[in-house]
Amino acid sequence: MVVGAGLSGLICARELRRQGLRVQLLEARDRWGGRMHGHTCGSGLRVDLGGQWVGATHHRLIGLLEEFGLARYPTFYDGEGLFHWRGKAHRAGVEHDFHSSLLFFKPQELGLPESEVAETLALQARFAELVKQVPPQAPWEAHDAEALDRISIEGWLKGQGAGELARYPIAWLSRVGGSGGFEPHESSLLHLAWTQAVAPQHEIPEAYLVEGGAAQVAARLAADLAGDLRLRAPVEAIEQGDGGVRLSLGCGEVMQAAAAVVAIPPPLRLGIHFSPALPPQWTSLLQRSPMGSMVKVLAIYQRPFWRERGLNGLGIGPLPTLELTVDSSAPGGPGILASFIAGERAVRWQRLGEAQRRRAVLDDLATWWGPQAAEPDDLILQNWNEESWSTGAFTSFVTPGAWTTYGPIWQQPHGRVIWAGTEAASRWPGYFEGAIEAGLAAAAQVRGLLGGGPAT
Numbered sequence: 001m002v003v004g005a006g007l008s009g010l011i012c013a014r015e016l017r018r019q020g021l022r023v024q025l026l027e028a029r030d031r032w033g034g035r036m037h038g039h040t041c042g043s044g045l046r047v048d049l050g051g052q053w054v055g056a057t058h059h060r061l062i063g064l065l066e067e068f069g070l071a072r073y074p075t076f077y078d079g080e081g082l083f084h085w086r087g088k089a090h091r092a093g094v095e096h097d098f099h100s101s102l103l104f105f106k107p108q109e110l111g112l113p114e115s116e117v118a119e120t121l122a123l124q125a126r127f128a129e130l131v132k133q134v135p136p137q138a139p140w141e142a143h144d145a146e147a148l149d150r151i152s153i154e155g156w157l158k159g160q161g162a163g164e165l166a167r168y169p170i171a172w173l174s175r176v177g178g179s180g181g182f183e184p185h186e187s188s189l190l191h192l193a194w195t196q197a198v199a200p201q202h203e204i205p206e207a208y209l210v211e212g213g214a215a216q217v218a219a220r221l222a223a224d225l226a227g228d229l230r231l232r233a234p235v236e237a238i239e240q241g242d243g244g245v246r247l248s249l250g251c252g253e254v255m256q257a258a259a260a261v262v263a264i265p266p267p268l269r270l271g272i273h274f275s276p277a278l279p280p281q282w283t284s285l286l287q288r289s290p291m292g293s294m295v296k297v298l299a300i301y302q303r304p305f306w307r308e309r310g311l312n313g314l315g316i317g318p319l320p321t322l323e324l325t326v327d328s329s330a331p332g333g334p335g336i337l338a339s340f341i342a343g344e345r346a347v348r349w350q351r352l353g354e355a356q357r358r359r360a361v362l363d364d365l366a367t368w369w370g371p372q373a374a375e376p377d378d379l380i381l382q383n384w385n386e387e388s389w390s391t392g393a394f395t396s397f398v399t400p401g402a403w404t405t406y407g408p409i410w411q412q413p414h415g416r417v418i419w420a421g422t423e424a425a426s427r428w429p430g431y432f433e434g435a436i437e438a439g440l441a442a443a444a445q446v447r448g449l450l451g452g453g454p455a456t
């Protein structure tokens with residue numbers, strides 16, 4: 001039995017079936033895909049409301065795209081982007097070597113004070129050294145792990161005596177940089193360093209986009225599993241005993257299997273009643289693993305008009321609502337700016353009424369790309385925090401101290417209950433690639449548990 005038909009659960013179920021095991025995939029929502037979620041606009045244009053980019057080294061995902069004959073195209077980085085700082089837009093080209101860049105920009109082109117840029121790059125280099133010390137499989141074994149885990153990212157940044165500009169890129173990484181959705185005071189330096197060790201920005205996680213949207217991958221996997229996939233089937237309890245598991249669904253139905261793979265975001269595991277109960281350290285780790293706060297914004301225009309001014313749509317900087325915009329237009333298609341409201345910005349934004357929410361987003365789009373940007377043909381605001389089967393995005397993070405206190409149990413199964421979901425991956429957790437890795441790893445664990453035996 002596999003719980004959760006996101007990418008990880010879909011891959012796990014497919015792999016188990018390929019190994020000749022009988023498998024049922026149970027999904028709480030009335031759709032498959034989880035955080036891999038497509039949407040067709042009124043115009044017929046297909047977009048991703050969840051994840052969309054394919055990384056240059058996301059080999060498993062690239063393999064799936066090839067298997068399904070789905071084409072990808074490079075993200076548009078030609079021309080110059082804008083770094084907003086102290087009320088001014090600074091134009092600069094993209095530096096493809098992340099370590100030499102200031103948040104992806106060529107630092108020397110930004111026109112910022114040389115001493116501040118030098119200080120920023122020096123602090124970035126100090127952080128990169130820390131990242132190298134973190135073992136991807138076991139962050140709690142890093143040199144000085146306890147000290148790194150007990151200090152918040154913000155605390156560390158303050159302690160470096162660096163100025164505002166130098167502190168910004170590392171704070172930005174926690175909010176929008178892949179790990180995503182948390183403020184620098186909410187997690188530890190060890191956690192942020194670990195996210196960069198396992199999912200390095202310098203490997204370009206936003207290298208490609210998928211023609212027609214990444215969510216087609218979930219649709220293809222779900223179609224193949226058709227008869228074995230049940231929607232509107234939230235799992236509420238998992239009981240183990242007598243060599244098997246019993247899963248209770250929301251509708252009261254009980255299903256039996258030899259093992260269960262749970263492929264859902266970590267904090268949602270707390271919503272399942274386990275019997276025997278999860279070991280207390282597992283519960284404690286989950287209680288310290290909230291989801292990030294994240295709203296995805298897609299602004300759609302007749303054409304990517306910013307390109308006509310030599311701009312590439314990459315906007316980064318501490319605007320009130322949108323701290324990042326990226327050109328996501330397909331070649332020859334309409335103009336699309338993808339953007340995110342992350343961390344406390346998302347928390348503040350979701351307190352607003354609908355009209356104010358739109359206004360806040362449009363005001364920032366105009367600040368980034370001019371008045372034309374405030375008049376999109378379509379504006380999509382997808383708030384992942386209010387999705388009760390996700391409760392946030394991009395992924396979960398852990399609070400200070402959690403890795404060193406509870407970390408070693410992170411991937412350990414609970415008897416016949418095996419964990420999948422992107423957060424269980426050792427490489428690219430939080431991304432599609434991690435979801436695939438974790439799904440495959442869980443299938444291998446089931447196989448080991450059953451020794452080639454009966455149904456799951």
Ligand SMILES: Cc1cc2nc3c(=O)[nH]c(=O)nc-3n(C[C@H](O)[C@H](O)[C@H](O)COP(=O)(O)OP(=O)(O)OC[C@H]3O[C@@H](n4cnc5c(N)ncnc54)[C@H](O)[C@@H]3O)c2cc1C
Pocket residue numbers: 003004005006007008009026027028029032033034035036049050051052053054233234235236263264265268271272294295296384389390392393394395420421422423429430431432433435
């Ligand atoms: C806005 C956004 C942007 C992103 N950008 C990118 C990107 O560009 N590139 C990238 O690689 N990644 C990106 N990601 C991350 C990526 O989407 C996820 O890492 C990946 O899709 C997670 O897959 P999963 O199967 O692990 O989890 P999920 O997709 O969360 O799937 C879990 C499933 O379990 C179901 N479920 C939960 N509880 C229960 C229950 N009790 N019973 C039954 N079912 C249950 C849920 O409904 C869900 O369908 C982004 C995510 C978001 C939201």
